[in-house]
Amino acid sequence: MKTKNTKEALLVLFEKNKGRFFSGEEIAETLSVSRAAVWKAVKSLREDGYAIEALKGKGYSLSPDTDIVSAQGMAKYLKSDLDLDLVVFDEVTSTNTLLKERAAAGAQEGTVIIANSQTGGKGRMGRSFYSPLNTGLYISILLRPDSMPAQEALKITTMSAVAACRAIETVLLPEDERPQIKWVNDIFYHGKKVVGILTEASMSMENGNLEYAVPGIGFNVYTPEGGFPDELKEIAGAILPDRVPDAKNRIAAEFLNHFFAIYRSKDHGDYAAEYKKRSLVLGKNVDVIPTGGGKTRRAKVLDITEDCGLLVEFKDGTKEVLSSGEVSVRPEK
Known part of the structure; x- marks a missing residue:
């Protein structure tokens, strides 16, 4: 098994058993690799930021507090x-x-x-x-x-x-x-x-x-x-x-x-x-910012359509369903 694959296989073992200690011999037997390969894989994982504890007589363990995406x-x-x-x-x-x-x-x-x-x-x-x-x-x-x-x-x-x-x-x-x-x-x-x-x-x-x-x-x-x-x-x-x-x-x-x-x-x-x-803007007054720039217009959000378009009413009374651009919510003066 190549070193990279040993590292990945060891991470699988650790992720499934966070907090549990494995002896080097147990890991080597489980992954069908040498003890030296296990040590290299542990060293590499530590360099990647994984908190792996090593205790004499107990072996290696991935800390339960680890939060690294993999x-x-x-x-x-x-x-x-x-x-x-x-x-x-x-x-x-x-x-x-x-x-x-x-x-x-x-x-x-x-x-x-x-x-x-x-x-x-x-x-x-x-x-x-x-x-x-x-x-x-x-x-x-x-x-x-x-x-x-x-x-x-x-x-x-x-x-x-x-x-x-x-x-x-x-x-x-x-x-x-x-x-x-x-x-x-x-x-x-x-x-x-x-x-x-x-x-x-x-x-x-x-x-x-x-x-x-x-x-x-x-x-x-x-x-x-x-x-x-x-x-x-x-x-x-x-x-x-x-x-x-x-x-x-x-x-x-x-x-x-x-x-x-x-x-x-x-x-x-x-x-x-x-x-x-889950809408944050429904029923609120917003600034409508057109895609690509242009004049920002004040409007009230009336509804969200079945296609998730935004139905707004501008100050002049015209209504429009927005499918692009963005809106900004700011307190009323």
Whole structure:
């Protein structure tokens, strides 16, 4: 067995048995490798940040408090029928950029790239997405929808938003506040943005349908050391105030479980009703910011349609269903 495979197999063993000690001899026999290979794999995992305790006479144990996302760690929570190709990186420029490159090269639907940090994370309208190491979780999924018109790409973003809310709730206490959705792509918790979603796609020029779509989802799981940058501290927040064992693996796996349950169900289920129920903007006055710039207009949100469009009424009495752009909620003067 190669060193890399030994490391991966050891992580599977540890993730399934957090807190349990295994002797070097027991691990070597279980994995059919040498004691030296076990030691090298343990050393490599420690270098990756895994807290592995070693006690004389007891062996090695992965700390129950460990919270590092990995394919092996997610496996405990992922539904067995998802059939995904998971790739986990410590750091990338952008999970969306990397996955779009693989999509263009022919990667199949269900390819998922996950990273612990991004050096060039992307937000909507050309903005960057702050993606520091060890505190966030960044996921991109490759989809190849069957006959989905490009104008319906909004559905992918809104499905992602509902799945993200459900995933967050798996690490919250029953009495905790519920996450809400600010149309179209942000998740707010305790009044702060904790998740951002950016869906990018390629369209067929022949029929106008999507060739592929890549929704990218960034979770602020914890507050970065030293806090968020000055330009973000008023808006950005974290899902959890303190470290929670295995929170990242659970959030990532449950997001994928819920997203594909919606995406693969007939007519995508009734997720739109849940999207509307979780709305942060319904009934409120907002600033409507057009895609590509333009004049911001004040409007009141009247409804969210079955396609998750935003029905607004402007000050002059005209009504419009928005399917692009974004809205900003600010206190009335």
